[in-house]
């Protein structure tokens with residue numbers, strides 16, 4: 275392991291460092307990254323890669339899948355895909371590109387499960403590293419520790435970690451709604467789901483990482499060791515290194531879950547209840563989310579396939595009358611022997627809430643089925659050829675003080691219905707989130723994740739087509755930026771440096787400083803469109 279090169283910059287005289295920082299600032303000011311950079315001579319990049327000698331598989335043929343992602347709107351071919359056999363393959367390829375220096379346009383992107391939405395895992399005419407095929411090290415559990423953990427390859431899917439952990443009676447603490455994503459992919463963003471109000475996002479629940487920086491250095495980092503790189507990589511949008519290994523915190527696993535849904539028509543009552551439930555003195559539920567229902571019929575009927583109404587007669591009579599509704603979704607974990615106690619506890623907690631009484635629906639499912647619930651929807655959508663469609667998603671983090679203004683404008687004036695995909699809305703409390711990572715959140719302690727998770731009908735030019743849904747998203751983004759409500763994008767996507775600077779706010783300089791330290795040629799994760807590949811002779815002042 276060698277961190278010496280990565281730290282070289284910090285040892286430079288402050289004046290040199292300042293010049294470099296000013297320069298990086300100047301090349302990124304107001305730059306528009308909408309157009310994808312085209313290498314001057316792609317064949318020569320390929321030639322340079324073909325001369326490499328190493329034991330991994332660098333393919334120039336098996337590359338098609340690496341040209342697209344779940345968003346299904348960006349299709350850009352790499353020159354080659356690396357299927358790494360060892361960490362040294364990854365270090366070697368980055369070293370090679372780094373040593374080509376300022377004369378090459380080659381970039382490198384890690385690809386997890388390719389479930390980005392806006393081409394973030396693509397490397398046009400560059401090298402994509404297929405992390406999912408990298409299975410080293412094998413999952414290693416440390417179950418007897420005071421704080422148990424598992425060491426995994428960053429290309430591992432969370433669903434596999436769940437299954438292996440459960441064999442030992444353990445489980446990771448914090449999840450995403452969908453588990454067929456890689457560890458490296460979600461840790462590069464945050465990994466937010468209904469457990470985040472208790473445990474923080476997934477980036478809070480990692481003890482250690484192994485990272486290959488943009489200089490090709492292999493570095494182990496944690497809060498105690500190389501903490502700056504550790505914090506940089508968490509939520510770092512792949513900008514500072516390829517995460518190759520992660521140490522994930524575990525806790526004893528429950529076997530069962532009480533899964534609860536109830537509707538509100540009053541937004542204030544809905545958010546008051548959500549906020550009360552996530553407040554510190556009320557760790558009563560293990561999971562809390564919510565979603566918006568606009569102009570949808572038959573919702574309660576759909577629930578009946580997996581939930582039971584508490585009062586079937588009343589539930590039958592419920593009609594939405596065209597109202598916008600808000601659904602609170604809760605889960606309580608338990609083991610079978612505690613079912614009586616849990617039911618009493620849940621009942622007494624539900625009594626305190628202000629949902630519409632006839633709309634309370636409950637279900638009891640296994641812990642695995644609860645966590646892997648989106649996979650069931652995936653299978654159904656796949657059967658109908660509706661999974662691999664364009665996904666114009668928009669994820670926002672809205673401060674508590676703005677949520678009412680936001681809801682008033684967006685749910686009443688911009689979003690006309692929620693039949694193209696769920697609109698999630700739930701609060702989290704930042705006091706439980708780790709400081710110092712690269713993740714950007716609103717300034718307030720409590721903020722809401724609002725996620726517009728639309729699927730577009732292929733070839734439709736109507737309201738359910740990709741253009742209409744993108745136009746709707748643009749209206750929301752315009753409102754967000756003009757209203758100055760302190761809202762941040764999650765899984766951010768911007769096309770100009772000005773927008774990225776505004777996104778990072780006062781974290782921008784730290785982000786730049788870290789970029790300069792760990793990936794000074796801007797080789798990594800070009801699909802995020804934050805930094806253009808450094809190709810000018812000017813940059814030689816700091817490499």
Ligand code: FAD
Pocket residue numbers: 343344383384385386387388389390391394395396405428429449450451452455456457458459460462463464465466467511512513515516517518648765799801802
């Ligand atoms: P990819 O799309 O392959 O990569 C994402 C980015 O990370 C790219 O820039 C890539 O270069 C970089 N990257 C990938 N691997 C590494 C690595 N090892 N080291 C460094 N950089 C790397 N997110 C949530 O927070 N909560 C949710 O509930 C949630 N639900 C989702 C449900 C679905 C159906 C989908 C499609 C996405 C969901 N997401 C959610 C978003 C998801 O977390 C991100 O899109 C994530 O990046 C996907 O992981 P991936 O393995 O597919 O990453």
